[in-house]
Amino acid sequence: MMKTNISTITMGMLLAAGMSSCETKESNISVTHQGDTLTTIHITNPTKYLLLPIENNSDEMKVLLNTGSKADTYMDIRLAVSNPDYYVPFALPEGAKEATVVIRNTDPEAVCWDLISLSDSFDSSNRDKFRPLYHHTPLYGWMNDANGLIYKDGEYHLYFQYNPYGTKWGNMHWGHSVSKDLVTWEHLDPAIERDTMGHIFSGSSVVDHNNSAGFGKDAMIAFYTSASDENGQIQCMAYSEDNGRTFTKYENNPILTPFDGLKDFRDPKVFWYAPDQKWVMIVSADVEMRFYSSDNLKDWEYMSGFGKGYGAEFSQFECPEMVELAVDGNPDNKKWALIVNINPGCLFGGSATEYFIGDFDGTNFICDNEPEVVKWLDWGKDHYATVCFNNTGDRVIGVPWMNNWQYANYVPVEQFRSANALPRELFLFTDSKGEIMMGSKPVDELKTLRKEELNIGQINLNGEYIVEKLFDNNQGAFELEMEIDPSDSKTLGFEMLNEAGEKVVIYFDMPSQRVVMDRSQSGIIEFGEKSEPHFIETHEMRKTNSVNYINDFALGTWAPIEKGKKQKLQVFVDKCSVELFLNDGKIAMTNLVFPNSPYNKIRFFNDGKKPASVNATAYKLSE
Numbered sequence: 001m002m003k004t005n006i007s008t009i010t011m012g013m014l015l016a017a018g019m020s021s022c023e024t025k026e027s028n029i030s031v032t033h034q035g036d037t038l039t040t041i042h043i044t045n046p047t048k049y050l051l052l053p054i055e056n057n058s059d060e061m062k063v064l065l066n067t068g069s070k071a072d073t074y075m076d077i078r079l080a081v082s083n084p085d086y087y088v089p090f091a092l093p094e095g096a097k098e099a100t101v102v103i104r105n106t107d108p109e110a111v112c113w114d115l116i117s118l119s120d121s122f123d124s125s126n127r128d129k130f131r132p133l134y135h136h137t138p139l140y141g142w143m144n145d146a147n148g149l150i151y152k153d154g155e156y157h158l159y160f161q162y163n164p165y166g167t168k169w170g171n172m173h174w175g176h177s178v179s180k181d182l183v184t185w186e187h188l189d190p191a192i193e194r195d196t197m198g199h200i201f202s203g204s205s206v207v208d209h210n211n212s213a214g215f216g217k218d219a220m221i222a223f224y225t226s227a228s229d230e231n232g233q234i235q236c237m238a239y240s241e242d243n244g245r246t247f248t249k250y251e252n253n254p255i256l257t258p259f260d261g262l263k264d265f266r267d268p269k270v271f272w273y274a275p276d277q278k279w280v281m282i283v284s285a286d287v288e289m290r291f292y293s294s295d296n297l298k299d300w301e302y303m304s305g306f307g308k309g310y311g312a313e314f315s316q317f318e319c320p321e322m323v324e325l326a327v328d329g330n331p332d333n334k335k336w337a338l339i340v341n342i343n344p345g346c347l348f349g350g351s352a353t354e355y356f357i358g359d360f361d362g363t364n365f366i367c368d369n370e371p372e373v374v375k376w377l378d379w380g381k382d383h384y385a386t387v388c389f390n391n392t393g394d395r396v397i398g399v400p401w402m403n404n405w406q407y408a409n410y411v412p413v414e415q416f417r418s419a420n421a422l423p424r425e426l427f428l429f430t431d432s433k434g435e436i437m438m439g440s441k442p443v444d445e446l447k448t449l450r451k452e453e454l455n456i457g458q459i460n461l462n463g464e465y466i467v468e469k470l471f472d473n474n475q476g477a478f479e480l481e482m483e484i485d486p487s488d489s490k491t492l493g494f495e496m497l498n499e500a501g502e503k504v505v506i507y508f509d510m511p512s513q514r515v516v517m518d519r520s521q522s523g524i525i526e527f528g529e530k531s532e533p534h535f536i537e538t539h540e541m542r543k544t545n546s547v548n549y550i551n552d553f554a555l556g557t558w559a560p561i562e563k564g565k566k567q568k569l570q571v572f573v574d575k576c577s578v579e580l581f582l583n584d585g586k587i588a589m590t591n592l593v594f595p596n597s598p599y600n601k602i603r604f605f606n607d608g609k610k611p612a613s614v615n616a617t618a619y620k621l622s623e
Ligand code: FRU
Pocket: 144, 145, 161, 172, 201, 202, 203, 225, 266, 267, 318, 319, 385
């Protein structure tokens, strides 16, 4: 039987600033439930936003602003059923006399109907104690991969997979932030919104210097995957006429569909291939990357595929990136690096970034190595979906998403999830075995963050040495620089601790020739749904590991080091992350941590037969 139930909330709203109190205009919300699955909210004199109460563990309801247009799109929103966790703003049409919001999969008994309210503002000031101070985060809502990274007219554009309606994955939009220096970011409105064709999945953007597409010389053009159950994963384009603030979707989308009906076919990376004067698109296609070419950015022709059986096995390829770099800084010896983000398959479980070094002849990528060779760009557990800025000349700057699909939806933050790792300059170098490897070092611009210096100095380390306090009023944002000689030690390293004894341990384990970052006692280490430590069962390497693994989050990650070498370390700590760069970025290791208070003490330790040399400096990176 149909149940109709109407409740009306009347609100006296003071409209725009400048109105006197007698000029109030009444805004009303009336909520009507029709049956058990459909709710309509009718609003007269809409304010800027409808504030929606969200409960992270509720099921998604389908919410649509009904303007009568074909473009009206349902958003999946976890409206609060019993206890709201937080609110998100849902934009209402500006200047309209009324607005209607339709909600499906509804629950008439849910508390959200009494809590929904109208407002002209939304308070996005920070509420999360783990929000980083100098890493990019969305103001609120969910974020995963960086998208469409591009430098144009003095601005770095960082688009990102974004859900504005909650802090779990969903409703993929391209969120947008810009920076002039890669250090401070300005939040802008989402640039591309989920539409009736599907979610706006990951992709890239280019500056069309020659007007190949006909949208104008130097137009910024974005390429993304439209993803939905009905249409599958198809590649689309959109162009911007206002320097990347807003985009118009191309009327003849999609521009590319899989020739074999592949389900996983996404994340187009487009770049200009100068030798052949053509555009190249790389699309991740299940367990390979497919290469296409085009003259006009609209019509794409298949050229080749690469990757089947290469690298860490059984993993979904995602978010391709391909860059040409000088080897050992020699501009006459360049190689191509194909960056492949894989999930699962990470050395430590879940998602990670690997890369292949080789040549690209305009049609095929030819890998230098045998298929079984695996090269990791980062040896932590929270480094994924790394892609690079387009249009930066010889500088190649990558931006990873600092999380892991194993637990990304559950990390203990509420207002935002999650952060990008530091922007990193990518480079190629030859290691001691003659292998070409890719390194990543934090961009130099980050040095401008240094506020205060603590010179720990030269230590002849025998046993332990403690620095009781790093900084007064340490907000959990600091940097360490060190030179360590572990050659005569068995275990040599340091712990960063807070007053409760929570700690991150970074050490050289000389018998196994590894540098280790152990976060198993780093603070909050259990959250979300625990999964099996699948890596133990499936990968041989794990069995020989000397580090004690506990579960998906509470673990140590490690990287191989070269024998008998003085080691140079750079460590960045920012509220909930520790990023280690060894020897100017030849090894990088990125891990999340959730200490209940900032680490502000350091204990160095050495169990070698002889004292070891350590030279250290700390920098405070916040006021
Ligand atoms: C990688 C990824 C991409 C996809 C996006 C969806 O993290 O799975 O392959 O486009 O996330 O949000």
